[in-house]
Amino acid sequence: MLPVPLVQALKGYSRSHFVSDLVAGCVTAFIAVPQTMAYAQLAGLPAEYGLYSSLLPLICYALFGSSRTLVVGPAALISLMIASAIGQIAPASPEAYMQISVNLAMLVGLILMAMSALRLGSFAKLISSPVITGFTSASALIIAASQLNLVLGIEDEKGATFIDTISRMPASLTSSNLSVVLLSAMAFVILWAGKSLLPVLANKLNLPDTAAIALNKSGPIFAVIAGTLVVALWSLNTTQQVAVLGAIPDSLPSLSWALIEFSLWRELALPAFSIALICFLTSISTGSTLASKDHERVNANQELLALGVTNLSSALTGSFALAGSVSRSMVNYSAGAATQIANVVSAFVVLITILFLTPWFYYLPQAVLGAIVIMSVLPMIALNNLRQRWQFNKADAISLLVTFFATLLLGVELGIWAGIACSIILLLQRASQPHIAEVGRAKNGYFRNINRLDVETLPNTIFLRIDESLYFANVQYVESAIMKRCAKSDKLEHLVLIFSSVSFVDESALESLERLLINLKNAGITLHLSDVKGMVQDRLKFTDIEEKLKPGQMFYTADEAMTVLRSGKSTFIQEGAC
Template identity: 40%
Template sequence: MMRLSRYLPILDWGRSYNRAVLTSDMVAAVIVTIMLIPQSLAYALLAGLPPVVGLYASILPLVAYALFGTSRTLAVGPVAVVSLMTASAAGAVAAQGSPEYLEAAITLAALSGVMLAVLGLLRLGFLANLLSHPVISGFITASGVLIATSQLKHILGISAHGDNWPAMLGSLAKGLGQTNPWTLAIGVPVTLFLFWVRKGAKPLMIAAGLKPRQADLAAKAGPVAAVVVTIAVVVALGLDAQGVKLVGAVPQGLPPFAIPSVDISLIEQLWVPALLISVIGFVESVSVAQTLAAKRRQRIAPDQELIGLGAANFASAVSGGYPVTGGFARSVVNFDAGAETPAAGAYTAVGIALASLFLTPLLFQLPIATLAATIIVAVLSLVDLKTPGQLWRYSRADFAAHVATIGLTLLAGVELGVIAGVAVGLLLYLWRASRPHAAIVGRVPETEHFRNIDRHKVFTVPHVLSIRIDESLTYLNARWLEEYVLERVSERPSLRHVILMCSAVNEIDASGLESLEAINHRLADGGIGLHLSEVKGPVMDRLQRTHFVEELSGKVYLSQDRAFRELSADDGMAGALPDDMARGMI
């Protein structure tokens, strides 16, 4: 049973499910359903799909995640960034509005589902770590800008296009002369209202007598109010005759059964975008899930999360939806509303299904501008203008990865942007790993501690050189270490002993061992002994399986202090000298 519950977490939390938990989950489901209906319609529009597809992607995926997911409060469904990536990938193989385009979106969901599930079964969740925080932050910021820009055409009521930011801006500029004033009169006030709702509605409701939590949840229902009011305005003023674009007929009923394409040529075109969607979606989802779980002292299993998201995406595919993942805003609402288990997601799916059955006819008169405003307000919260400055002050390398990701995403599109971000991040990592930090250390007076001679007043002796290595020795940095040690030795003609302090060395690979052997032989030829100190157990175990320890010209010491004391007295000197005196003798 324990092994089965690892893959079906519902068997774990389901045993303690009771009426109190049911009530909490039901209340949270009602609130998230109200929020998710306009979001689902809007994100489907962003993905270039009929609005009803957003509802389809918000039913079965939630049930699948409830069965296989480990987060108690993560709310799965369409999200802005994945919707943009879907539009980019599907648009590369078919025209928007065509059956082939919808087929591509469904196939993307299926491919993403299979990939995520396989990664989870193989316990490869760590691969998501290839995306560093600066890369993810840069990609999300650039995607927010692209998404907001792409929706301005719906606010203005004009036709515009473009796969990158310059193309979008140029197309918008050309179409400004055809702005529809009635569409603009809807889009701008709704956008301003939704911005105000995020910050100003809660204090106003508290002043009116609502409790803070009730006011917060009511404010999050702002998009629903915008939908209701703008539909009423369109009907009352007959704005459909004034060129205001409407959602139109939305099919009524439950999601249809869909079969993802097995066309090899289509799969060949979509597998790379599907992989990127999978990784980005997983990183976004697991970040939210871990944050919310920590607040309740719960935990999630990243590898099982891969399986849960994989099941959700495959469920979306077979029900005519497109790729989904855990959304930040709705997950926070789900958490704040008191959701206790993933069952809240399943109840939300029931609410969306009821909306698909009975409420879709009411959406006929919904202006596209209202959905566009919903998207713009949601994604602009993703744009982070503080991180570049923070990274510039903290790490120029991470700043470079962040800015490169932003620039390439804006100029070349989402897929190339994230690929370039990963590439830049890996190159910077390799560059840093190939030039690790090492320091010449001396003993802090009246202690057994050793610190960098450039940062502290320490004791050294001219015939002993202590070097602390602050990185594992691998093929990336082995040659660098060899050159570093020999260069420091050449600066000290009176040197008789070199101690490599290995307290930070967690691994020595074959290349690192080869360099240690080379250093040992070169020093021995010059009459200098090589010693190691504070070697970790697992590293020492591997060294003892080679001839290196036998051929070592010096010793392996348990502590740096013992090595320094013993070798300092090697030529009869009574003790250590202050560092400035030692340098004067070198």
């Protein structure tokens, strides 16, 4: 039986909790209606499917999600990946496009549920922050570019890449529709005012917190109302060929397996896995951020299950793949959602919208929806601190840049995997070349880098601290670096390797250590070890390394090694773990 966190959340549920959920659910739905329709179009689907995806999926997440405030539904990044994946197959008709979308959502749901069953919730930690930043920043540019045809009223180039879109834009501007451009400009001004001026207005009016949140986030609603009125009053859809949504069905989707086609799954497997990965990463990061504000935690494996069930329900209602929405989740949290019941309330409000309000959307210009998408994704571009990242960690900056340009040039699917591959390569590169510091004794008795502090050293002895565990990937580098350093000192008699940062050694490391012993002895240098951890000593007990080490010694600490080697005593060998 599937775990249902909502049951636990409802224990002690009170009237005040319901009021909070009711208000938060209504406010979130208020924001969701225009946004989900815009994201449906971004995915290449009719706008009403954005509304459909906010019905059963929201209820499913309310049942199985571990986050009190996460809102699942259409998301800009996922919608872009859906459009990209389906575009590669090039369906011949809108019906075929819809069928592929449904099968893609089904696969995403099954992959997420399989990851939950395998307890792969910690998988998110394997994707570095720079990779996610580079991917989302490039994706935001691709999404914005994909909406230019809507906001400028120019012909849509199906399947055009980001580079193609940008390179063709100067020539396309001459054929833009002035009425569409003016509508788009009006929408951008209203959306900008919603972000900049409405919060000021709410503050001056001393509105209650919930009303202030609703007003602050209502820019898209005002843009939709204004655009619809302008088109309807002047019949711009017929006189100026302004593209509008048109008739939206006021009926509800039905549960059906009819569109499931297993023959498509092989071709959709890789993009489905990519979408499932990004769905989980964006959702868990949003849910964790909101939960941490109230000193709570989300269960990563439970989230995988909830997202899987949510996407399966979306597929069964003929819709598309979904993820946690950053903007709507923030609104839900800020509006005071107490439990997942707020999602149920949002679903009910969307239901009312579908049944009774869809005729009002007939004259809604598609340019306004394009402007809403563009304004929604611009905050995803986070390249302003690239110089600081480069100074702090060049490897992270390289991962970000590789992911960013790979996504722009190769597309969203290959872009994320290129970033992950780059991140892994750089990780292996760092692990294969660990830091080795030459140290001496500082005034406080601790051993520190000789290049950073004024420390005490011995004229015939070198102390080297290896800042990494030793295994097959790095032993050759470590062995070579040690021999190069020893070759620089003519009067060297002793070498002390400090193992304070070594937590693991494998068979290759032991073989390397034995070679090092032989080479150093041939050079007239005695090898000593210090600060050997208990877990490493446990492994060394199964070897004869201590015998081969003689006359070298194994010291508890580097301080003890310096004391003994300074005095010239070399017969005392320590035993036991450090």
